[in-house]
Amino acid sequence: MIEFVARKTHNQPKDIVAKLSDKELAHQLKAAGVNHCLSFEQVCDEWIEEYGIEEGTFDNISTCRYTVPTVLSIGRVYQTLILNVMELYEDVIEAIKKVYSSFISEEISNFNSNVYYSNPDYIKCSYEAGILLD
Numbered sequence: 001m002i003e004f005v006a007r008k009t010h011n012q013p014k015d016i017v018a019k020l021s022d023k024e025l026a027h028q029l030k031a032a033g034v035n036h037c038l039s040f041e042q043v044c045d046e047w048i049e050e051y052g053i054e055e056g057t058f059d060n061i062s063t064c065r066y067t068v069p070t071v072l073s074i075g076r077v078y079q080t081l082i083l084n085v086m087e088l089y090e091d092v093i094e095a096i097k098k099v100y101s102s103f104i105s106e107e108i109s110n111f112n113s114n115v116y117y118s119n120p121d122y123i124k125c126s127y128e129a130g131i132l133l134d
Contacts, residue, residue, distance in 0.1 A: 008048070010058050012109060013108075061111070063111075063112070064112060065112050078108070084120060099127070
């Protein structure tokens with residue numbers, strides 16, 4: 001849903017995550033079991049209204065020279081990375097916030113690179129190397 005809202009509002013995914021407090025993010029994780037039965041558009045519109053997400057200027061779709069990955073494929077990249085680095089953090093909320101606010105989020109959102117197609121172990125190692133350099 002983060003990627004869907006980001007695309008609809010022309011924001012970077014990290015900006016969507018930053019709009020949600022830890023409590024709100026935890027609520028959305030719990031609500032995902034119910035929300036998956038609803039349309040992406042309906043849940044997206046609810047997020048935009050509930051969290052006051054404004055229209056941005058980020059556009060990685062029109063500048064993409066290749067096939068634009070689906071929101072589900074990008075979601076799987078993030079899900080796999082978050083699960084792979086969970087041991088570095090206290091809980092899933094912290095892991096989500098750290099991953100989305102890191103350099104790797106910008107790399108995944110660059111659809112003219114091949115990062116989102118890369119092996120999950122490569123993405124994990126890249127992420128870990130980047131956080132060790134900070």
